[in-house]
Amino acid sequence: MPLNKPELFHIAENWFHQQGWKPFPFQKQSWEAFLDGKHGLLNAPTGSGKTYALWFPIVLNYIQKNPEYRTKHKKGLKAIWITPLRALSQEIKQSAERITQDLGTQMTVGIRTGDTSSSERAKQKKNMPDLLITTPESLQLLLSSKGYQKVFKNCSAIVVDEWHELLGSKRGVQMELGLSRLKTITADLRIWGISATIGNLEQAREVLLGPASEALTNSVLVKANLNKKITVKSIIPKKMETFPWRGHLGLHLMEEVVPIINNSKTTLLFTNTRGQCEIWFQKILEKHPEYAGEIAMHHGSINKETRLWVEQAIRNESLKAVVCTSSLDLGVDFAPVETVVQIGGPKGVARFLQRAGRSGHRPGKESVIYFLPTHAIELIEASAMQKAVRNAAVEDRIPYLNSYDVLIQYLTTLAISDGFYPDEIYLEVKQTFCYQTLTKETWQWLLNFLVMGSQSLKTYDEYKKVEVESDGKFKVNNLAIARRHRFQIGTIVGDASLSVRYQKGGYIGTIEESFISKMNPGDVFTFAGRNLEFIRIKGMTAQVRNSPKRTNKIPSWMGGRLSFSAKMSEILRQELYSAKLDSKFQSIEISALAPMFAKQREESIVPKPNQFLIETFKSRDGYHHIFYPFEGRAIHEGMSSLLAYRISLLTPITCSLAFNDYGFELLSDKEINMQDVLDNNLFSPEYMLSDLQKSLNSNEMARRKFRDIAVISGMVFTGYPEKGVKMKHLQSSSQLLFDVFKDFEEDNLLYQQAFTETFEHQLEEGRLRLALERISSQEVVWKKCENPTPFSFPIITDRLREKLSNEKLADRIKRMTKLLTK
Structure with missing residues (x-):
């Protein structure tokens, strides 16, 4: 006799009771919805028990369908759990095994990621585990194997963990395509996502399930309202610098961190870049050799064994402190971590909350995060963060549209396994969020591209990958092409x-x-x-x-230059506007910056909400013109080029540009007549796109984007493992293709995609337009200064960094500061 729902719930609650726990309402809600056959998105922070919210109903569903589950075992894949980070798979496996073993089922749990050995893979080929934990890339690899439909046929659930991390990236698109196929080939599939808080949760559910799908109408959004208390404490320097600069990585406050480490069981010190992580680790050990053996380092470029050792050591409470990067942001469950220190501004609210949640990583426990500013202005960020935490203001993640490179890769994947019929797959693809506007015409172009390799390449056989068989099936029959393709499945393309x-x-x-x-x-x-x-x-x-x-000499990695999110910029501006002379409502951080604001007001102003500040002054380097939109690095990169171009139309002038998260500088050998410029509607959002295209070397930027597109779509091969193709070769082969399309085939969809991505993703054209509209409505205050101001100081010193070594830079800045503080 199959068990009914109350009896199944009783099994689960009983298990919780044995652990000394009580299930949360959101866990029960998820069980209920899942067992009713619904799809869904679970919004829950890390450390809240989200894994048990979904492993349980998957196992209970099996128990319900197989009443003799203790004696008879029905083999075959029953559920897939997708994780964006391989590092998390061990932990997810342990949670699943606790349930399957304690409840006396004979279900097996397996992992399949890039780290899985070939012997283990061969075993899985013969016998799939009942519950499989894998990554988006490995799921695509399964779709590339012959007879994959049989493997997935009886799969009842797919859970996409950390969906907010995948959304807004090409890995997310890859996931959408994989799900569109699984919906068709499985009889009774439930799709669930788990996401931490993001601004656009409803849209996140729509992207996961498909905008016009039956799945969406039969779905729920479950929220875990756990009211976690997050306390942000700023480390405020005893001596406040009036002229801040970015060069010293916060090391001057190192001694303030030592008592924090000593008073906690385990402390995680988050840095923003791998280079900064290396330096902090080295300096702490130099000054405090007593920590040897009790402090470790963790970032994505360190080998897997060391990383796993560090993670285990945190769990065993054998480490006092770990200096890390975003490699420890996600998922990994560390109960012993008591305290988190964030070194430097984290650039985004969601990232900060995620890191804060690593401490007190138990439901109901308070999370404490210390904020250590690397220079004085970052205290404004600290103050902004506290407000964001109080108001739970979090960023949106914007999903990709029309990523043709990912679609071409996916179609090739289907063609190397069992082949595909275009009409059937077109209907599936069109149901995804990314390709909802895909026209028949575009679809035909993509199919031609698979078979002939585009108009201008059709004389070259190496671009002809797919053959059309007599019944209209698209299939790859060449083993070498199939082998190369399998090696290159994935959408993460970095520097070699x-x-x-x-x-x-x-x-x-x-x-x-x-x-x-x-x-x-x-x-x-x-x-x-x-x-x-x-x-x-x-x-x-x-x-x-x-x-x-x-x-x-410390390696720097490309991921090192994060920019503010739109949310972060907005909160930062509000905080800055609160720096009034008489405000009773200031945060301690803003009050601590009083000397810097006072110095700023001597030469210039601290802008109010309705003001936009421009400062100009002359130095031996030339004429400095500094603008303060407070919109983040990415927006300032586009805006500075745009303004430089518009000014050059009025007066022939050459400028060098420098920008940071607060503003940007145009440095020229001649003075720019600001009044002229302002009278000419400089900040108008009109003609923005065409001016931007002329101002930037948009060809160059698109060329860089095209390299990734060429790799993802399989036009350029990155080489077999151990015999990787050098970056120089990749660069040159993708540049050749780019130039061929530019000269002979401008309507090539992949060529056009490179430009779309440059403007939409790199320069965030939509945000830039909004910023220009905001500035157009503000009163522009132009201050002619004698000297650099505290606000302009970080931008000027940043430009010097490119030319001078660290020691020379520090000396030069000391001299400059001395002169300015006289």
């Missing part, structure tokens, strides 16, 4: 990575080619907490040996 190994073989981690290419044999650099001497590059490996020499 080299592995770093000792000459005698030990693997240390990965480093980007652009960093190593600047090194000469004998140069010493710091990586993974060690001083290493570079010997040579062999294949895709940089060989090194330990070195006693000290060095200040």
Whole structure:
């Protein structure tokens, strides 16, 4: 006799009771909806028990359908759990196994990611585990194997974890396509997403399930209202600098962090970049050798064994502190972590909340996060963060539209497994959010591209991958093409990575080619907490040996330059506007900045909500013109080019541009007549796009974007593992294609996509337009200054950084500050 719902609930509640827990309302809501056959999106923070909210109903559903589950086991894949990070799969597996074993089912749990051994994969090929934990890329690999329909036929559920991380990226698009196929080939599939808080939750559900699908109408949004208390404490320097600059990574406040580490069981110190992580780790150990063996480092480029060791050591409470990057932002469950320190502005509210939630990682526990500013102006960010935490203001994640490169990759994947019939797949693809506007005409272009490799390439056989069989099925019959394609499934394209190994073989981690290419044999650099001497590059490996020499060379990775989110910019402006002289409602951070604001007011103003500030002054470097939109680095990059172009139409002038998150500078050899410029409607949002295209070397930016598109769509092959193709070759082959399309085939969809992505994603054209509209409605205040102001100081010193070494820069800044504070 199958069990009814109350009896199934009793099994689950009983299990919770044995653990000494009580299920939360949101967990029960999820069980109920799932067992009723509904799809859904669960909105729950990390550490709230979201894993049990969905593993349980999956197992209970199996128990209900197989009353003799204790004695008879029905083999085959029953549910898939997708995680964006392989690092989390062990933990998700442990949660699933606790349930399946304690409830006496004979269900097996398996993992399939890039780390899975080939013997384990072969085993899975014969016998799929009942519950499979995998990544978006590995799911696509399963779709590329012959007979995949049989494997998925009886799958009852797919759970996409950390959906907010995938949304707004091409991995999210890859997921949408995978789901569109699974919906067709499984009889009774429930699709569930788990997402931390984002601004557009409703849209997130729509993207997951498909905008016009039956799944969406039969779905629920479950929210875990756990009212977690988050306390933000700023570390305020005893001596406040009036002229802030970005160069010192916050190290001058290191001694303030030591008591925090000593008073907590375990502390995570989050830095924004891997380079900063390396420096902090090194400096703490230099000053406090007593921490040796009790402090570790964790970032995405360190080898897997070390990372897993660090994660385990945090769980065992054997480490006092870990200096880390966003590699520990997600998922991994660390109960012992008591305190989190954020070094420097995290640039986004969601990221900050995610990191705060790593401490007190238990339902109902308070999370404490310390904010350590790397320079004074970042205290405004700290104050803004506190407000954001109080008002739960979080960013939207904007989904991609019409990513043709991902679609071409997906169609090739289907063609190398069992082949596909275009009419059937067209209907599936059109139901996804990303391709809802896909026309028949565009679809035909994509099919032609698969078969002939586009108009201008049809004389080259290597671009002809797919054949059309007599019954109209699209199929890849060439084994070499299939093999190459499987190696390249995925949408994450970075700078080529080299592995770093000792000459005698030990693997240390990965480093980007652009960093190593600047090194000469004998140069010493710091990586993974060690001083290493570079010997040579062999294949895709940089060989090194330990070195006693000290060095200040630290690898930098491309991910190092984050920009403010729109939400963050908005809250930051509001905080800045609160810096009035007499305000009783100021935060302690804004009050602590009083000396800096006072100095700013001597030469200039602190802008009010209805004001837009421009400062100009002259120095031995030339004429400085500084604008303060407070919109974040990405927007300032586009806006500075746009203004420079519009000014050059009025007076022939050459400028060099510098920008940070607060504003940007046009530095020229001649003075710009500001009044002229302002009278000419400089900030008008009209003609923005065409001016932007003329102002930027948009060809160059699109060329860089095209490299990724060429790799994802399979036009350029990145090489087999161990025999990677050098970045230079990738660059040159994708540039050749780019130029061919530019000259002979401008309507090529992949070529056009490169431009769309440049404007929509890199320059955030929509946000730029809104910023210009806002500025057009403000009163422009132009201040002619004698000297640099505290607001302009970080921008000017940033420009010097490009030219001077760190020591020379620090000396020069000391001299400048001395002059200015006289």
